[in-house]
Amino acid sequence: MLVQGICPPKFEELKNIFQKYFDHNEETGANFSIVKNNEILVNIFGGLKSKNSSWDENTIVNTFSLSKGIYASCIAKLIEENEIDIEKKVSFYWPEFKINKEKILVKDILSHQSGLFRFKEKISNEDLLNFEKITCILEKQNPDHEPGEKTYYHAKTHGYLVENLIRRIAKKSLKEFFYENFSKKYDLNFNFGFEKNDFNNVSDLIENSPEFEKISQNFNAFNNPKHEMNFYNSKDWRLAGVSSMGGHGSALAVAKLYDLLANDLKFNNNKIISQNKFKEILKQSPSRLDESLMLPIKWTYSGYILRGGWMFGRNKESFGHNGWGGSLGFGDPVEGIGISYVTHKINSGMGADMRAVNLIKKAYEIFEK
Template identity: 30%
Template sequence: MADTKIADIEIHGSCAKGFEPVRDAFAANFATLGEAGASAAVIFRGEPVADLWAGHTDAAGAKPWKRNTLANVWSTTKGMGALVCGMLVERGFMSYEDEVSKHWPEFAAEGKGDITVGQMLSHQAGLCGPAVPTTSEEMCNHELMAVRLAAQAPMWTPGSRSGYHALTVGILAGEVVRRVSGKSIGTFFREEVAEPFGIDFHIGLPQSEDGRAAEMIAAKKPGSIDPSTLNPSQMAALGNPAPNATVPNERFWRGAELSSANGQGTASAIARVYGALAGDGRIEGKQLVKPETIRSMTKLQIEGHDEVLAMPARWGAGYILNVGGLYGPNDEAFGHSGWGGSFGMADPKTGLAIAYAMNQMGPELAGDARANAIIAAAYASL
């Protein structure tokens, strides 16, 4: 189905017969939920059934969103970082059972020598935020932050609980990837995923691509957080550095390789990756990862009350395992959501992969109403 207009919203792209509810939900995000610009994509059993985009890339509403417009997807990036780690496990560079310090000896400081790669990726390391005041610019300085986190004492006994490492897990994963592969995480992703599989996603956006990057727009009604109600882990993870919804518009942020938060991509690119993870690991017949690797990446590492998110959580090796219907009705589903509304997910039970990327930030870390609507519509189309 070609471009169409719904309730005065010009919807571009294609939608297969039977998946019209996805197109309608996408249009409703603009008509009733205040969307500015966005892309949405659905893949079903390896075939793209929805690839949609609409709106504007700028707060002024002057520049139309295009098929190749990139959006900063915040923590949705973590799923791509987890994929890189899974590929390195598959290739024998490391295992999830390895102690991080086996590959990064300095990390053993302050009693962290027994923390495994799997625990690190599932937010159990107790390094959910820096111990010293840290700016966004410093968080984008990988070498500086890797040294600081290696020397830092954990905030709890590692392995005893999870506490969402909102930004720091990108430094931790990135340093392990560098140590075992000799490549930065962004370079590995570009050379082993983006380029060979045609995935328009970047962990570290070249300046030459800035013209495609959407302007991120702060939430109209930001979530209110009372600092007096936060535990120390929450203050470290969510407040150091202080959250800034528009920092992705800065070149220092876009150019960094922070696999926890600064990925730039399209919904179509995210869905293509998760389409492989929802099936046999192939993209258009070419093997991205083996099925046993997908099972290993999504094997439960820990579940229970998350120290930072203050809600029930189930973590695989870098992926959120479905809990509370976040990713639809099936327990087998997994993925990662980003602050403000973006997400990518896979459901191996149905072969469904769904992704959303946008520039109008919402106040939620996960469970955004626009994301929920797209997921519900995709399942309603089956």
């Protein structure tokens, strides 16, 4: 199974590493991309998107929480246009939200400090498809702690909270807003809800480890509802475009977006957000243990994660988001690049996936030559 795509001789070592993943059955379908100043340096892909179809340059896949970094970019655009102020109360934009939550600020939600990190009543995967039902649940729900007091990754609730802010402000769904302001404008093969043609290009997910979570009597950020791979491969899921964990795209699309953002920060290109405003919202929120992930995640007040380890490269200025299973994307304003890896072979866990990290490390070695 040969790797295909764009890979000049300078980056041949990346192609060799990627090929070995398929040779050793570590990977069965994936895409890795590097974009710099709108130039595609690398865009390699291989494997199968389904039992009978090969992965190609148009293949998209469910990226799970990588999606959160994509819609953080929508918030960045609204900040640039002075449509949203992260220091304001959520209820300023969403009046029904204030029931027992009057003190929660927009930045508390974006940085996972709002206390609404879980659903406290039992819900089903089918409920996740009903945006109005879920937002109504969150409107009425009491937070688990005072805003800003603790940090808990909002794995499934986050997208509904953020998208409803976008809907209240822009009068558009996330799907519509992202398409009009990003996908259409910059030719990004990424969506929050399928159109008919997308079904021809999508890759089915494969579970590498069938046991993701232990059943707990206490609902947490992850186990309500429980992950069901067949559901994530369903037509209904793909049509719904569940923002927290249902964005579908290619690595090239993600790398192109983070390249734009990285160079807005580096050169003040102002394609999405001005340099000064971006610097302000990339400030790290209070440094503490994320009690959902039990890791010291560096959350910003805009919804991005700051560099930790090698997951977002060598430079501490990098920002991005990864997703359950192995997909990730980030921008590095020092190098002025966007990088992404997407896969359909799901490894359990939210930590760094070595399939991506090995390629990222090698890429930085090549940059130094």
